[in-house]
Amino acid sequence: MRTYEQNIVIDLEFNPTPKSGRNKLAFEIIEIGAVRLDDKGDVVDTFNCLVKPELSEYVTRMITALTGIRTSDVEDAPVFAEALGAFARWIGGEPARIVAWSSSDRRQIQSECAAKDVEVPPQMKRWLDLQKVYPRVMGVGD
DSSP states (O other): OOOOSEEEEEEEEEEEOOOOTTOOOSEEEEEEEEEEEOTTSOEEEEEEEEOOOSSOSSOOHHHHHHHOOOHHHHTTSOOHHHHHHHHHHHHOSSOEEEEESSTHHHHHHHHHHHHTTOOOOGGGSOEEEHHHHHHHHHTOOO
């Protein structure tokens, strides 16, 4: 089994996009949050970046109620390409595994990169879906 110098635990927040014919995304990322864990599982650093929506003019009330993020919070934030670039630089060049609670964060990054003509950072190739391994690791379920 490959050893990773770091595990990056990621949490994304999404905002729905308008349902127009030219828009191929149902959601776009409005926040990237992450912690860096060393090989022992200790938190060694954190990352947080709000992201300015490019397809939506505002953050919906439902998303504000859920996340606390308001339209005014993201108005001057970097756009997706800039925020993802900053995140990739924060990850750095060491072997890393991106850890998320489900595959939705990975799919959103891939879809949003494709829709906005942004390259998926090479640091974001290896993912672990905690929801899939949780029952086995915890000895619960089927």
